[in-house]
Amino acid sequence: MTIEQTTPTAPTRERPSAPVQTPGRVGEHTERADGVPKVRGEFEYSSDLWMDGMLWGATLRSPHPRANVWSIDTSEAEEMPGVRAVLTHEDVPGRKVYGMEVPDQPVLAWETVRYQGEAVALVAADHPETARRALEKISVEYEVLDPLTDPEEAMKEDAPRLHLSGNVLKRIDIVHGDVAAAEAEADVVVSGEYEVGMQDQAFLGPESGLAVPDGQGGVDLYISTQWLHLDRDQVAESLGLEPDRVRLTLSGVGGAFGGREDLSMQIHACMLALETGRPVKMVYNREESFYGHVHRHPCKLRYEHGATRDGELLYVKARLVFDGGAYASSSIAVCTNAATFACGPYEVPNARIESHMLYTNNPPCGAMRGFGAVQVCFAHEAQMDRLAKELGMDPLELRLKNALKPGDTFPFGQEVPHPAPVREILERVREMPLPEEEELVGRDLRRLPGGVSNVTHGEGVRRGIGYAVGYKNIGFSAGFDDYSTARVTLAVEDGEPHVRVHTAAAEVGQGLITVEAQIARTELGVERVAVLQADTRVGSAGSTSASRQTYVTGAAVKQACEQVRERVFERVREGYGEGDLAIVDGDVVSDGETVVSLAELLGAEEIEETVEFHHRETEPLDEKGQGDAHLQFAFAAHRAVVEVDTELGLVRVVEIATAQDVGKAMNPQALEGQIEGGIAQGLGLALLEEIQIKEGKIQNASFTDYLIPTILDMPSVRAEILELADPEAPYGLKGVGEPPTIASTPAIVAALRDATGRDLTRVPVKPEQIVGIAEKPPDEPPQPGSRGYSGIGRLDEREEH
Amino acid sequence: MPAYERAELTAELKVVPSSGAENPPREQVEAAKRAASDTGLAREAGPEVTALTGGRREVLEASLRVMEAALDAGARAVEVRVEAEGEAERFGAG
Numbered sequence: 001m002t003i004e005q006t007t008p009t010a011p012t013r014e015r016p017s018a019p020v021q022t023p024g025r026v027g028e029h030t031e032r033a034d035g036v037p038k039v040r041g042e043f044e045y046s047s048d049l050w051m052d053g054m055l056w057g058a059t060l061r062s063p064h065p066r067a068n069v070w071s072i073d074t075s076e077a078e079e080m081p082g083v084r085a086v087l088t089h090e091d092v093p094g095r096k097v098y099g100m101e102v103p104d105q106p107v108l109a110w111e112t113v114r115y116q117g118e119a120v121a122l123v124a125a126d127h128p129e130t131a132r133r134a135l136e137k138i139s140v141e142y143e144v145l146d147p148l149t150d151p152e153e154a155m156k157e158d159a160p161r162l163h164l165s166g167n168v169l170k171r172i173d174i175v176h177g178d179v180a181a182a183e184a185e186a187d188v189v190v191s192g193e194y195e196v197g198m199q200d201q202a203f204l205g206p207e208s209g210l211a212v213p214d215g216q217g218g219v220d221l222y223i224s225t226q227w228l229h230l231d232r233d234q235v236a237e238s239l240g241l242e243p244d245r246v247r248l249t250l251s252g253v254g255g256a257f258g259g260r261e262d263l264s265m266q267i268h269a270c271m272l273a274l275e276t277g278r279p280v281k282m283v284y285n286r287e288e289s290f291y292g293h294v295h296r297h298p299c300k301l302r303y304e305h306g307a308t309r310d311g312e313l314l315y316v317k318a319r320l321v322f323d324g325g326a327y328a329s330s331s332i333a334v335c336t337n338a339a340t341f342a343c344g345p346y347e348v349p350n351a352r353i354e355s356h357m358l359y360t361n362n363p364p365c366g367a368m369r370g371f372g373a374v375q376v377c378f379a380h381e382a383q384m385d386r387l388a389k390e391l392g393m394d395p396l397e398l399r400l401k402n403a404l405k406p407g408d409t410f411p412f413g414q415e416v417p418h419p420a421p422v423r424e425i426l427e428r429v430r431e432m433p434l435p436e437e438e439e440l441v442g443r444d445l446r447r448l449p450g451g452v453s454n455v456t457h458g459e460g461v462r463r464g465i466g467y468a469v470g471y472k473n474i475g476f477s478a479g480f481d482d483y484s485t486a487r488v489t490l491a492v493e494d495g496e497p498h499v500r501v502h503t504a505a506a507e508v509g510q511g512l513i514t515v516e517a518q519i520a521r522t523e524l525g526v527e528r529v530a531v532l533q534a535d536t537r538v539g540s541a542g543s544t545s546a547s548r549q550t551y552v553t554g555a556a557v558k559q560a561c562e563q564v565r566e567r568v569f570e571r572v573r574e575g576y577g578e579g580d581l582a583i584v585d586g587d588v589v590s591d592g593e594t595v596v597s598l599a600e601l602l603g604a605e606e607i608e609e610t611v612e613f614h615h616r617e618t619e620p621l622d623e624k625g626q627g628d629a630h631l632q633f634a635f636a637a638h639r640a641v642v643e644v645d646t647e648l649g650l651v652r653v654v655e656i657a658t659a660q661d662v663g664k665a666m667n668p669q670a671l672e673g674q675i676e677g678g679i680a681q682g683l684g685l686a687l688l689e690e691i692q693i694k695e696g697k698i699q700n701a702s703f704t705d706y707l708i709p710t711i712l713d714m715p716s717v718r719a720e721i722l723e724l725a726d727p728e729a730p731y732g733l734k735g736v737g738e739p740p741t742i743a744s745t746p747a748i749v750a751a752l753r754d755a756t757g758r759d760l761t762r763v764p765v766k767p768e769q770i771v772g773i774a775e776k777p778p779d780e781p782p783q784p785g786s787r788g789y790s791g792i793g794r795l796d797e798r799e800e801h
Numbered sequence: 802m803p804a805y806e807r808a809e810l811t812a813e814l815k816v817v818p819s820s821g822a823e824n825p826p827r828e829q830v831e832a833a834k835r836a837a838s839d840t841g842l843a844r845e846a847g848p849e850v851t852a853l854t855g856g857r858r859e860v861l862e863a864s865l866r867v868m869e870a871a872l873d874a875g876a877r878a879v880e881v882r883v884e885a886e887g888e889a890e891r892f893g894a895g
Contacts (some may be wrong), residue, residue, distance in 0.1 A: 089848070096847040102854075103846070110848045164834060164843040164851065 013051055013212055013222065013279075018530040020498065023517040024367035026731055029669045033531075039177035046251035047208040047283045054210065054279035055084055057265070057272045059132035060121040060138050061291055062113035063363040065147040065696025066651060069111055069140060072121060077137040078642070079604075082130040085275045086138065087122040094240030094273065098228065098263055102328035104163060107238050107267050113142070114162055115363050116697050117291025119341040124272040124280050131495055147361035147696035150301075151323045154358040162326070162359045165442040168496075169324050170332045170357040171583045172339040172439040174625030175478075176411040177350030182315035186306030189387045194303070195252050195762040197690035198323075199296040199681075201368050202708045207253015207264040207292045210285040211273035218245035219270045224253040226260045227339070229540035238267045239274065245779070250534040256508035258367030261545055264331050290701035293692055294329045294366030297322045297357075299338070301379040305387050313402045315350035316343045316383075316411075320376065322357045322365075324332030329366030331357045334476055340412045344380035345422045345471040345635055346402040351411040354627065361696045367545055369681060370472065370741045377470035378763055380763070381746035385466075385753065395750070396467050400426055403469075413626035417633070418722035426469055428659035428720045435641055435716075437463065437654045445623040449643055449650035449710060460647040464752025469637040470743035473630035474735035475548040475615055482548070482631070484514075485539030486556035490524060490564050490598070491606040496527035497586045497598035499561075504555040505534055505541035510737060511741035512549050516557050518667060523561035525583030526598070539612060547735025548633065550666060555730040556613035563609040571601060616728065632726060635765045636660040636739035638679075638747035641715075644755040649767025651752065653715040656744060661722040663734035668721075671736055674715050678740025684709050685741075686748040690764050808886060810860040813846055814851045814867050815880040822875025829874040836870030837863070857885070 019480070022028040037043040074086040080125065089096060096110070097103045109120045119136050125131035131449040148154050154167040161167060183189075209223035218241065225231050228248045236246040253260070265282040272280040286290045304317040320338050324331040339355035368374075388395040403422035409415055440458030448456055476482035487502040499520045507513045517529040534541070541553045570579045571593055572588050579590030587594045588601065619627040639657040656679050665671050688707040692699040700706045735791025745763060753760050756770055768774075816833045818826030830849050836842035837851040840863035846852040851867065853860050860883075868879045 096850070097845070097852075102844065103852070104844045106845075161838065164838040164845055165841060166838075 010521055011416065013220065018500070018532045019515045020528050020530045021514070022527050023514060023521045023529055025522040026518050027664065028518070030514050030518055030667050032102065032511050032670065034513070044252050045205045045254050046222065047205060049210040049222055049251055049281060051210065051212065051279040054281050055124040055126060055272065055276055056131045057280045057282040058123045058125070058128065058135055059119050059265070059268060059288070060123070060135045060140070062118045062120055064113060064142055064144050065116045065149070066141040066145045067113050068119070068145065068393070069109055069113060070143060071141040073119060073139040076139070077123060077134040080130065080134050081336045082126040083123060083134045084126070085124040085272055085622050086134065087271055091275065092238055095237045098234045098238055098267065099328050100262060100330050101332045104314060105327040113725060115361055117363065118326070119268065122268050122272055124276050132372065134570070136471050139596060143172045149693070149696050151321050151356070151358035151360055152358050155356065156237055162361065163352050164454070167295055167359045168356065169328055169359055170335040172335050172355040172621065172625055174339050174342070174351055174353035174411055174433050176413070177315070177349045179315045179317060179352045179484060182350040183306055186314050187309040188387065188390050189304060189306045190383060190390050190622055191304040192379070192383055192386055193761060194301045194382055194707070195761070196299045196375045196378055197764055198298040198365065198394055198693065199685050199689045200290065200691055200706060201255070201257035201259030201293065201295070201370065202689065203255030203257060203259055205252070206286060206289040206378040209251065209265060209269055210279060210281045211269035212279045213273045213277055217241070218247070219273055220247045221266060221270055222249050222251045224251050224260060226256050226506050226545055227543035228506065228536050230533060230543065231263060231266050232536050234263055235266050235270055239270055248536045249263050250506055253506060253508040256544065257369045257370065258545055260508070261367045261543055262294055264292045277316050282567045286703060287701045290691070290698055291363070294325070294364045296335055296368035297324065297331065297365040297375065299323070299375040300373065303379050305383050307387055307391065309391070311391050311393050311401050313346055313400050316348050318342045318353045320353070320355045322355070324357045325359050325360060325362045327363035327364040328763070329364050331366060334366070334372040335406045336378050336621065336629070337473065339470065340410070340629060341373045342376045343411050343640055344377065344384070345404045345469055347404055349406050349413055353411065362693055363698060369678065371546065373470060373738070373742050374745065375471040376738055377468065377742045378746045378749070381468040381470070381743065381750065382761065396426060399467070399469060399751050412621060412629055414628045416790065419661060419726065420633065420635065421722055421724055422469060422635055424722060425635055425659035425661060429467065429637045429639040429657050432639065432657045432718055432720065434465070442613040445586060446712070447652065449645035450648065451653040455650060456645045457646055461645055462755040464642050464644060464751040464753070464755025466640045466752070466754055467637070468743040468746045468750060469635065469737065469744035470499065471633050472738050473546065473632065474634050475546055475551060475631040476542070477618050477630045477786055479618055479620040480613065482542055482552060483612055483790050484541040484553040484556040484614045485562045485610065486553060487606040487608065487610040488557065488560035488564050490518060490526070490568070490602065492602050492604070496528060497526045497602070498530065498595050499524050499526050500532060501557055501762060502532040502538050503534060503541045503553050503557065504536060505549050506543050506544040510674065512553065514545070514670060515550050515554060515666050517559045519554055520561055523558055524565055538610070543792060549733055550733060551632070551729055552613060552615060554694065554733065556611050558730050559613055560609045560611040562780070563611060564607050567607050567609070568598070568601065572596060578638050596672055623680065632729060632734060634661065634734045634736065636738045636743055638743045640744070640747040640751040642751040643753060644752060644770060644773065646756055649770035651770070653683060653713070653748060655715045655718060656747070657722040658740065658744070659719040659722065659725050660736070660739055661730060661734060662736050663726045664723055664735055665721055666729040672719070672722065675734050675740045678737065679717055680709050680714055680745045682711065682741045682744030683748060686745045687764050802869035808854040808857065810857045811884045812864045813882045814848055814853070814858050815847070815850045816871045816876050817876035817878040817880060818849070819875050823876045829871060829876040833867050833879070835878070836867045841865065841890060874879035
């Protein structure tokens with residue numbers, strides 16, 4: 001209910017300005033326009049948004065991972081001075097659920113909560129502390145139930161059904177060739193079970209935004225997100241408004257990595273703003289952020305590989321079980337991706353893959369950089385090493401022998417397109433020189449495992465080297481109509497031609513606005529380019545995910561520029577005659593001679609074109625998991641060199657070498673950033689990053705306890721870039737954001753295995769695993785005479801007692 | 802990536818319980834939800850609202866079963882909203 005309405009006139013917020021850039025052309029090093037302001041602390045992130053008279057929103061969340069909600073009493077909170085609104089599910093004016101793939105997540109819980117942190121009620125108050133205290137005054141009567149936290153348990157017939165549709169959110173089967181026949185022919189079979197923990201995107205800017213009512217029943221939302229239009233449509237539906245009554249503008253995004261694809265506070269802030277008639281700002285703190293977005297799916301993977309004696313792969317069998325958590329998010333697409341990439345970038349003539357996605361009472365999981373390819377890459381690369389060991393082959397030779405090449409068939413039935421340089425990138429990383437082995441004794445502590453903790457001075461340190469290769473789709477798949485919209489305007493200001501580029505594509509730190517400017521500079525031959533703030537005044541650009549924006553929005557910008565250029569040429573032909581026309585440095589030239597300047601040609605007129613670019617159609621998988629499901633594939637190989645303190649299980653990653661095919665290096669500086677950043681996230685998954693869950697509850701919701709790599713953990717990166725043009729893509733480019741993350745994790749773990757001789761089947765690898773301490777005590781206590789009993793034994797029977 | 806719009810048909814069924822029926826209102830809603838759950842097409846969409854998503858024929862037939870279950874349990878009414886998706890053909894039912 002609303003407590004008070006105090007602002008009679010509609011508040012307004014000035015539109016963000018679009019700085020004019022002077023970018024390089026496509027392929028040239030170009031400094032990003034937002035780089036310096038970010039380093040200086042002058043960049044406005046969404047958490048910095050401010051309006052006079054704004055209120056502060058806050059969210060009451062369930063402390064229980066599974067419970068029935070019997071009652072919600074907000075009366076005491078409503079009576080607090082400074083509180084302007086307290087809302088529950090009864091106040092959701094439109095659709096009470098939302099979700100990208102399946103609208104199964106309540107805007108505010110009504111009868112049931114399915115994970116710890118689920119939103120139950122909202123408060124708007126004059127001050128954030130008042131809002132926080134008001135949350136404490138809301139009384140919720142819960143009937144706490146046992147959480148269902150194991151996806152294998154969730155599959156069972158007698159498991160409690162967490163959703164009306166049951167607990168199986170999705171199952172994908174890939175049936176390729178004749179596995180049974182191949183099994184009979186295999187000389188060597190290796191199998192393994194692997195596990196990937198729940199990684200967090202760990203973006204530094206928490207969820208935040210500002211909702212401003214327009215005074216006429218609509219609302220403007222300034223927000224950090226990955227897909228403005230999908231947010232808008234979901235917000236509008238839950239507000240019961242037509243989409244054009246809800247306008248979104250992108251605010252400064254402090255990282256995303258998939259974690260901002262789902263809604264967090266978008267609907268909540270808008271509800272509070274419309275209810276109070278005042279701007280409402282919401283900012284999650286770090287702990288709340290861990291409950292406020294989805295995470296990377298934890299997964300258990302069981303694999304079997306069969307091969308001939310000389311190392312030719314004959315078949316792969318895999319069973320993948322993903323924990324989707326409480327709500328669907330993008331889990332269906334993750335399940336599909338994992339199934340299709342489960343065999344790795346190898347020619348596998350026969351495969352049988354089961355990919356299962358389950359609902360549980362764990363935190364919801366969804367998109368994160370690598371999106372299903374990360375989990376399976378860890379397992380298939382471990383399997384390749386295991387197979388090489390069994391065959392007595394060099395692991396790299398085994399990979400080279402089975403490397404996919406154009407014209408082969410993926411296990412999901414699609415033909416491998418050109419380019420698919422799996423062999424080339426593996427050979428590149430093999431040929432790169434190894435880092436010199438530095439004398440251990442007397443070395444600077446910072447270059448030893450454990451660093452300045454001063455735990456080893458070189459004793460017990462072993463070096464290891466590991467390789468991995470992975471791949472992933474670029475763009476949306478499986479039949480989704482994937483497109484982007486760009487509006488390009490050519491005008492003259494102060495006697496100088498300049499270009500305005502307007503899209504709804506979210507710049508999340510990857511450098512897209514720089515690439516958009518480079519494309520405009522290249523296609524229109526004009527130095528000055530302004531990329532307008534992304535918003536919903538222009539058509540959808542799709543999501544900043546799946547490494548797709550430079551491809552899809554880049555193509556839209558390119559085509560819009562081409563249409564603008566053609567209109568310029570039409571004018572020139574009309575006024576100045578035919579010729580081989582081009583635009584160079586603001587002049588229209590013909591055969592190297594200036595015909596007319598753009599300033600003179602256009603005068604006060606503007607030329608504007610809007611283009612919607614759709615990439616070629618893909619197909620959904622059929623019941624056997626077959627179909628031309630993906631648009632484009634990007635490949636990257638990694639070599640990791642590590643040093644391991646084998647006594648304490650501490651690791652120093654000495655160097656990562658990588659080779660990646662990017663089609664076209666649009667902005668080499670930004671590409672370098674993507675490669676190094678992606679490797680940092682891969683290193684985090686290999687060694688550090690895991691959300692610890694116990695009985696459905698997060699144990700480490702802070703950056704004190706959830707560890708991400710720092711500059712001290714990052715090794716030097718040696719990268720070789722292949723530019724093998726994709727004939728279908730603009731400039732021949734390939735998406736580059738995700739591949740660095742995919743194979744860097746298994747390469748590091750392979751190097752750890754090389755150094756320690758241990759299996760290491762789970763990531764992140766803990767020191768205990770490296771030194772060989774069991775993950776948990778044995779189910780049965782050691783008995784007298786059993787191995788190790790005299791050294792360990794039961795506590796009451798130990799020798800010291 | 803969003804995919805829910807791929808379903809050919811979505812039916813939202815809101816149970817309006819009767820306070821004078823033999824079963825209490827909550828049980829009337831629960832009866833409808835059980836019937837919806839059995840269809841394999843259902844998800845919750847609000848305190849009294851169930852959504853059925855899938856192919857045209859299966860959703861329509863399932864809707865009938867849910868309505869019958871609600872009415873049999875004593876519900877006063879079931880409000881139904883059925884929505885078709887034009888692009889669904891490319892993806893097959895459901």
